[in-house]
Amino acid sequence: MRYLIILTLAQLLNACVTTPKDRSKFKEMMPTSILVLPPANHSPDVSATQTYLSVISRPMAEQGFYIFPVAVVDSYFKENGLSTPAEIHNVPLEKLREVFNADAVFYPTIEEWGSSYELVASTTRVRISAKLLDTRTGSLLWSGDQVRVKSDSSSEGGLAGMLIGAAISQIINDSTDQSKELARQGSYLMIQHSEQGFLKGPLDKKSMSGQKSDVSNTESRKAAK
């Protein structure tokens, strides 16, 4: 009982002790729509890019923003001659605004991804860094870094199991699933953390500025001029 209380208090204190992030610019510009770009990938796993894209939309949309459909956006870039994330990340903001009319653009980078194996133990690490830029002014609204690690010392079949081909492909599949799950957890933490994450957006039902209809900030800003 005492241990449980201490654990809970430790979690609460942990949230209080980290340096609060300055989100004043985020609050000032408050985007309604966010364009998520394919992530730059610093890991050796080429499938990481697509896996990450499939888990990032939900936590971000649920925080209260319109998120452009990532698979369609990826296809659109490819059809327009941009195939690598590096090329996509280098597209000028004015161009992105012209094509998508997004209020903000999210630039993710996969710093670490995948599993390493030592004898009968395995460790999966996923680390993502990202920044959010306002398309109209280019200003930095938010930046962050999140790491998730899972250690597993109970691999099936032990040492003998690991030497069999079938077990190895199972391990590879498990690694993909493990990384995906860590990426999902990391994305929720990164975006929805009450102090370090995004502020609640206009599409969040429970937010102060939440409205039934979704009107782009860019349009209302234009009208105000």
Next chain:
Amino acid sequence: MKIRAIGIKHASIVLFIGLFFQGCVTKQENFYWGEYEELVHGTFKPEDGSDPQAQVQKLREVIETAEQSGKKVAPGIHVHLGFMQHLTGDDIAAVRSLEKEKQLYPSSTKFVNRLIASLKGK
């Protein structure tokens, strides 16, 4: 007297911890997602369920379920459906889906109009 005091103290601690975890676990979502995330992942994997016809089928089910339960379908789902409908050769249905996205999410207007224009331009 002593037993009663311990009881209240324990109860309030348990309640506090319960509420703390309640916040983490039972959060109501803004949108209905169904299996959209898996379909997005599948789009990138040719060998594993990126077949446009299958995606159209599944997305239609996601949308129907959302409508039946009175929930708003997640951002991008109608666009993704339109994209898949286009890949199956049904541009009329694709344009309808794209128009629906604009209705639900005016933020999508500029990009969706661009996609509609490229469909009609062919």
